[in-house]
Amino acid sequence: TVGAVARDVAGHVAAATSTGGVTGKRWGRIGDSPLIGAGTYADDRAGAVSATGAGEFFIRIGVAHEIAARKRMLGETMLGAGDAVIAELGAMGGSGGVIVVDKEGEGGWRFNTPGMYRAMASGGGRRRIAIF
């Protein structure tokens, strides 16, 4: 699953996610990626999230919306909320990760797997590509 989140110079955020699902899927199985709030979410009041991982768990938790809601209503940082939600995901037996950016432009990732293909760049000159 691939995805992107961004915050532009006007302070607006957006998220996008795209996937082939899992090898050998049957019966029209759909994961979290196209379900708004599960694998993809963007709200200028909080930030944007895109997820990758075991979709059924992301759907049950509503991971992307949950992270944004914790920022908006509890005042947590997006990364702090990401920590909490990925911990909950793991406790349920799920695995995967998220990329997040908040309305102020602070971004990062959280995952509970050995690796996640990921990259970031910012207007401040930061550019990073990582896998493990």
Add this chain to the structure above:
Amino acid sequence: SDWTILIHGGAGVITRETLDPAAEAGARAGLGAAVDAGAAILAAGGSAIDAVEAAVRLLEDDPHFNAGRGAALTYDGAVELDAAIMDGRDRAAGAVAGVTRTRHPVSLARQVLGASPHVLLGGAGADAFAREQGLDQVEPEWFEIPERRRQLEAMRARGGDHFDIDMKYG
């Protein structure tokens, strides 16, 4: 900073032992190209939603990642692609599920957002909407790469189902 972009290309059992150097180099190059494409839009004052669509389109074309070309195959050996996009300005959203012919599913999701009153379209109807909207259509073979066929055949030979290998091949 005044703009920020992050991308992902999947997560799972990715270790230095399971990822060969050529695949790692290819994945890193693909990630770099995608994040740079989005960054260029943002640096020029473009919108976040244009940036995320541009970045994901490149990842969909890159066979190193499980989306678009290089997508995982279904049990029957087909491709069924899903995508979503959301704009934080007004929480406008578009998504598609189980589409089979659109080269860039994220752009189809963007059309659902901008050219329909709906949020999520699925299956044959979503394919028809893509044609109606004039989005780039390809034969299903365009999405398939040999490695994905090998992974599917290995799974079927074991008599497994997709959850046996969820995070390895998904």
